[in-house]
Amino acid sequence: MRAAVMLDSRVEPAAANDAAAPAVCQGKASLAAAAIAPVLGARDLVKRYSGLVVTNNVDIDLRAGEIHALVGPNGAGKSSLLAQLSGEVRADAGRIDFQGRDITRLPPYRRAQLGIARTFQITSIFLEMTVLENVSVAVQVRQGHSFRFWKKVGRDASVLARARELLERVGLSDHAGRLASELSHGQHRQLEIAIALAGEPKALLLDEPMAGMGLEDSARLTRLLQSLKGSVAMLFVEHDMDAVFALADRITVLVYGQRVVTGTPAEIRSNAEVRRAYLGDLS
Numbered sequence: 001m002r003a004a005v006m007l008d009s010r011v012e013p014a015a016a017n018d019a020a021a022p023a024v025c026q027g028k029a030s031l032a033a034a035a036i037a038p039v040l041g042a043r044d045l046v047k048r049y050s051g052l053v054v055t056n057n058v059d060i061d062l063r064a065g066e067i068h069a070l071v072g073p074n075g076a077g078k079s080s081l082l083a084q085l086s087g088e089v090r091a092d093a094g095r096i097d098f099q100g101r102d103i104t105r106l107p108p109y110r111r112a113q114l115g116i117a118r119t120f121q122i123t124s125i126f127l128e129m130t131v132l133e134n135v136s137v138a139v140q141v142r143q144g145h146s147f148r149f150w151k152k153v154g155r156d157a158s159v160l161a162r163a164r165e166l167l168e169r170v171g172l173s174d175h176a177g178r179l180a181s182e183l184s185h186g187q188h189r190q191l192e193i194a195i196a197l198a199g200e201p202k203a204l205l206l207d208e209p210m211a212g213m214g215l216e217d218s219a220r221l222t223r224l225l226q227s228l229k230g231s232v233a234m235l236f237v238e239h240d241m242d243a244v245f246a247l248a249d250r251i252t253v254l255v256y257g258q259r260v261v262t263g264t265p266a267e268i269r270s271n272a273e274v275r276r277a278y279l280g281d282l283s
């Protein structure tokens with residue numbers, strides 16, 4: 001497995017190289033460069049826990065509108081990397097930029113306000129409220145209303161219309177009036193995505209969205225994420241390689257805290273050492 005760390009990580013040039021391109025780019029070419037400018041990017045990120053380096057000089061870019069999968073063996077540092085991007089964990093070194101702004105020192109709530117959403121924190125769902133109410137609260141928060149006025153603005157037609165639109169988008173319209181506690185595991189995930197989308201994020205970070213799901217729920221969530229492609233950039237950690245290859249525009253492989261390679265699904269599939277070191281483990 002150690003050998004994988006030595007893999008060539010230059011299948012695709014890092015965005016820092018892309019950023020250098022405008023000097024020679026004119027017209028259409030510079031438009032193309034702008035189109036793939038990263039919405040969220042990390043440079044030389046380092047995180048240590050005691051003697052353990054869980055993030056080892058990692059560079060990663062999430063481009064506008066793309067679905068980017070982060071894969072690697074257990075303990076590779078995938079969740080830790082996501083947590084540093086969302087701000088829950090402070091990096092020891094390196095830099096994180098969001099839409100051209102240095103956010104390395106910003107706390108999670110500020111990053112959320114700027115447009116970085118993180119899903120699958122079950123606490124974001126109020127189980128004793130209906131599905132529609134849950135999304136309505138998120139829409140209200142987005143619109144700047146206080147929770148205290150929930151009852152009053154809960155009757156606000158524009159809030160309800162927006163909440164219904166989001167439920168439609170995630171496929172939960174038929175469940176709007178049900179208590180959130182009555183939903184299945186897969187439907188909870190759909191609801192969490194509706195809540196995250198209420199904030200109109202530019203980047204959505206998902207840690208193992210398919211975890212614990214049966215085949216049917218997993219296929220439904222894959223279709224949902226596919227349907228969102230282009231509207232929000234998504235970085236997702238996933239062990240389900242069928243979902244990864246079905247969804248991802250690009251895949252980053254992390255092993256022992258190091259970025260081994262970033263490439264398209266075809267490039268990752270055909271990378272002999274990744275196959276041997278990681279994909280082979282799963283098939």
Ligand SMILES: Nc1ncnc2c1ncn2[C@@H]1O[C@H](COP(=O)(O)OP(=O)(O)OP(=O)(O)O)[C@@H](O)[C@H]1O
Nearest residue numbers: 049050052054072073074075076077078079080081
């Ligand atoms: N708060 C912490 N304190 C100490 N060690 C930690 C902490 N969080 C994570 N680690 C360690 O960092 C390493 C990477 O953990 P992380 O959860 O990021 O891996 P992962 O790639 O998400 O793994 P998995 O696929 O199992 O979810 C592991 O060895 C883990 O034990």
Ligand SMILES: [Mg+2]
Nearest residue numbers: 078079080237
């Ligand atoms: Mg993890």
